[in-house]
Amino acid sequence: MTLSAPRSTDQPAAPGAPSPDGGPGAPDPDGGPHSAAYARHPASRATTDPDRWPDVARLPAPAPLRTAIARTLLKRAFARLPLRIRLGDAPAAGTGPALTVHDPDAFFRRIGTGGLIGFGESYMAGEWDSDDLPGVLTVLATHVDELVPGPLRTLRGAWVRRRPAADRNSVSGARQNIRRHYDLSNELFAEFLDPTMTYSSAVFGALPARPEELAGAQARKIDRLLDLAAVGEGTRLLEIGTGWGELALRAAARGAAVTTITLSAEQRDLAVRRIAEAGYADRVTVRLCDYREVAGAYDAVVSVEMIEAVGAEFWPAYFRTLRERLAPGGRVALQAITMEHQRMLHTSRTHTWISKYVFPGGLIPSPEAVTREAARAGLKVTADHGYGEHYAETLRLWRERFAARADRVRELGFDTVFQRMWELYLAYSEAGFRARYLDVRQFRLAPATIPAQPDAAGERPAAVPAQSAAEGERSGAASGPTTDDHHQGVCR
Numbered sequence: 001m002t003l004s005a006p007r008s009t010d011q012p013a014a015p016g017a018p019s020p021d022g023g024p025g026a027p028d029p030d031g032g033p034h035s036a037a038y039a040r041h042p043a044s045r046a047t048t049d050p051d052r053w054p055d056v057a058r059l060p061a062p063a064p065l066r067t068a069i070a071r072t073l074l075k076r077a078f079a080r081l082p083l084r085i086r087l088g089d090a091p092a093a094g095t096g097p098a099l100t101v102h103d104p105d106a107f108f109r110r111i112g113t114g115g116l117i118g119f120g121e122s123y124m125a126g127e128w129d130s131d132d133l134p135g136v137l138t139v140l141a142t143h144v145d146e147l148v149p150g151p152l153r154t155l156r157g158a159w160v161r162r163r164p165a166a167d168r169n170s171v172s173g174a175r176q177n178i179r180r181h182y183d184l185s186n187e188l189f190a191e192f193l194d195p196t197m198t199y200s201s202a203v204f205g206a207l208p209a210r211p212e213e214l215a216g217a218q219a220r221k222i223d224r225l226l227d228l229a230a231v232g233e234g235t236r237l238l239e240i241g242t243g244w245g246e247l248a249l250r251a252a253a254r255g256a257a258v259t260t261i262t263l264s265a266e267q268r269d270l271a272v273r274r275i276a277e278a279g280y281a282d283r284v285t286v287r288l289c290d291y292r293e294v295a296g297a298y299d300a301v302v303s304v305e306m307i308e309a310v311g312a313e314f315w316p317a318y319f320r321t322l323r324e325r326l327a328p329g330g331r332v333a334l335q336a337i338t339m340e341h342q343r344m345l346h347t348s349r350t351h352t353w354i355s356k357y358v359f360p361g362g363l364i365p366s367p368e369a370v371t372r373e374a375a376r377a378g379l380k381v382t383a384d385h386g387y388g389e390h391y392a393e394t395l396r397l398w399r400e401r402f403a404a405r406a407d408r409v410r411e412l413g414f415d416t417v418f419q420r421m422w423e424l425y426l427a428y429s430e431a432g433f434r435a436r437y438l439d440v441r442q443f444r445l446a447p448a449t450i451p452a453q454p455d456a457a458g459e460r461p462a463a464v465p466a467q468s469a470a471e472g473e474r475s476g477a478a479s480g481p482t483t484d485d486h487h488q489g490v491c492r
Contacts, residue, residue: 043124043125043126043416043417043420044125044126045057045058045059045106045125045126047416048125048416048417049415049417052415052417053124053417055121056121056124056125056417057125059106059109059110060109060110060113060114060118061113062109063109063112063113066112066113067105067108067109067112067113068112069112070108070109070111070112071104071108071112073147074108074111074147075087077143077146077147078094078099079093079094080143080146081094081096081139081140081143082094082095082096082139083095083096083097083098083099083136083139084096084097084098084099085098085099085101086098086099086100086101087101087104088101088102088103088104096135096139097130097131097132097135097136097139098130098131098132098136099128099130099136100128100129100130100131101127101128102126102127102128102129103127103128106122106125106127107122107127107128110122110127116352116353117351117352117353117356119353120353120357120421120424120428121353123420123424124417124420124421124424125417126420133423133424133427134396134399134427134430134431134434137427137428137430137431138430138431138434138435140431141431141432141434141435141437142435142437144437162349162350162351184266185266185412185414186244186266186267186269186270187412188409188412188414189244191401191402191405191408191409191412192398192399192401192402192405193398193401194214194215194218195215196215196218196219196246197243197244197245197246197270197274198218198221198222198243198244198246198247199243199244199305200218200221200243200304200305200335201221201305201335201337201387201390201391201394201440202214202217202218202220202221202390202393202394203217203220203221203224203387203390204217204220204390204393205217205220207389207390207393208393209390209393209394209396209397211397211400211401214394214397217390217394218246219250221335222246222247222250223250224442225247225302225304225333225335225442226247226250226251226254226302226333228331228333228383228442228444229300229301229302229331229332229333229444230299230300230331231251231254231256231300231302232254232255232256233254233255233256234255234256234257235251235254235255235256235257235299235300236256236257236259236297236298236299236300236327237251237256237257237258237259237298237299237300237301237302238258238259238260238261238294238296238298238300238301238302238325239251239258239259239260239261239301239302239303239304240261240291240294240301240302240303240306240321240322241261241262241303241304241305241306242260242261242262242264242267242268242271242286243262243267243271243304244267244270244271244274245260245267245270245271245272245274245275245284245286246274247260247302247304248260248271248275248280248284248286249274249275249278249280249284251284251302252275252278252280252283252284253280255283256283256300257283258283258284258285259284259285259287259294259296259298260284260285260286260287261286261287261288261289261290261291261294262286262287262288263288263289263290265288268286268287268288271286272286291306291317291318291321292317292321294321294325296325297325297326297327297330298325298326298327298330299327299329299330299331300330300331300332300333301322301325301326301330301331301332301333302332302333302334303322303332303333303334303335304334304335305335305336305337305440307334307336307365307370308336308337308359308362308363308364308365309359309361309362310362310363311361311362311363312348312363312365312369315365315369315373316373316376316377318373319373319374319376319377319379320377322334322374322377322379322445323377323378323379323447326447330446330447331444331445331446332379332443332444332445332446333442333443333444333445334370334442334443334444334445335440335441335442335443336364336365336370336440336441336443337364337391337438337439337440338364338365338366338367338370338386338438338439338440338441339364339365339366339437339438339439340366340437341366341367341368341369343366343437344363344364344365344366344369347363347364348363353428354425354428357421357425358421358425364438367384367439367441370441370443374443374445375448378447378448379445379446379447379448380445380446380447380448381443381444381445382444382445382446383442383443383444384441384442384443384444385441385442386439386440386441387440387441387442388433388436388438388439388440389433389434390440391429391433391438391440392430392433392434395426395427395429395430395433396430398426399423399426399427399430402422402423402426403423406419
């Protein structure tokens with residue numbers, strides 16, 4: 001699935017109006033409210049474009065045994081969880097955030113066939129909704145280890161899929177993966193980000209956060225990273241992952257000479273414009289190229305939530321780049337989303353809903369993985385601070401802003417399925433931080449006194465055969481320019 005900017009062809013039904021197949025959009029039999037998201041974005045398979053969203057428009061092939069197992073396990077789990085569950089026309093049961101399943105047969109069939117990918121696609125198809133989407137997802141994330149009885153967890157492999165080989169983050173693959181997310185539309189991101197166009201966790205002065213505090217909290221986050229890297233007057237700074245240019249702007253305001261790189265043409269174009277408008281074009285160079293192609297020596301390297309898009313197979317190349325680009329006495333400031341190590345190991349082998357629809361090729365590292373891969377490259381962690389509760393609030397503000405601008409998002413050409421997908425992505429991520437399944441950390445790295453260690457492909461979390469890892473190293477080498485309409489050669 002490619003996240004190109006889909007042109008909208010479906011029209012939302014009025015709240016409470018029946019949809020063409022009598023599914024989502026029909027009146028609530030219990031008289032209770034559907035979620036605000038559901039009222040704004042009713043969806044059904046009958047109105048979903050099968051060419052754009054093939055696995056949403058069509059149910060998977062019948063799998064009676066799998067469906068029966070999913071139905072039995074989930075019903076038992078739902079009975080124990082603090083959720084208010086309603087399956088089809090049956091009365092609601094339980095207390096807590098409401099999960100309303102409009103089409104139980106489709107819901108259990110998708111999950112029985114596709115696991116969590118099916119769960120997400122069922123939401124995209126409008127087969128279930130919630131009056132508190134992040135609340136439901138937080139409950140599920142908190143109790144994730146209780147959803148399947150221990151003896152049955154050995155069968156997990158029957159429900160998970162391996163990551164597609166096409167999503168590998170080789171030099172050419174990384175460009176395609178980044179474009180599928182970040183080149184959707186600058187206008188889309190502007191609808192839910194704050195005016196700084198910063199797409200990473202903010203650091204608030206106090207929680208819960210207020211919408212008007214978001215821009216200042218993003219500036220606080222950036223300043224902390226620049227302080228970690230000791231960026232000031234005359235600093236030669238390399239930023240790996242430009243975003244839309246806010247960190248480069250703040251570094252330039254400190255008097256730094258900034259080289260910032262990105263693989264997103266949309267981000268590059270807007271960042272260049274913002275930098276010129278701020279009067280810092282003489283201090284900031286924005287380059288469209290891969291981190292493996294950058295050259296030169298820098299007093300500081302900063303990379304914000306970039307490692308998640310690298311992929312475990314290429315972590316050695318990423319950390320080696322951080323080390324090799326540092327001038328003597330230099331520092332690295334790294335902001336990364338992290339997860340517990342064993343969960344990372346499981347996720348590294350799994351094709352997830354997020355990797356299929358939102359971030360192809362990515363993997364969230366564990367703090368242990370960051371420390372280990374940094375050490376292998378000759379770097380040591382000299383500071384480490386986590387603040388996951390701030391990311392939960394950042395995501396809440398993005399999600400609320402996105403929901404409030406639903407009509408504008410539709411005008412930009414993003415259809416109902418896309419909007420539901422994006423709402424689920426933001427709520428899903430928020431829930432991960434609220435349940436402490438995820439964290440976000442700021443690391444400072446400095447050259448270690450011990451020499452760098454050789455790569456140990458067999459110990460990396462991704463289940464990659466040795467020859468594939470070697471191939472990845474070859475494709476990650478800075479051997480010269482690659483073919484790209486926007487590429488201007490190796491960054492120098």
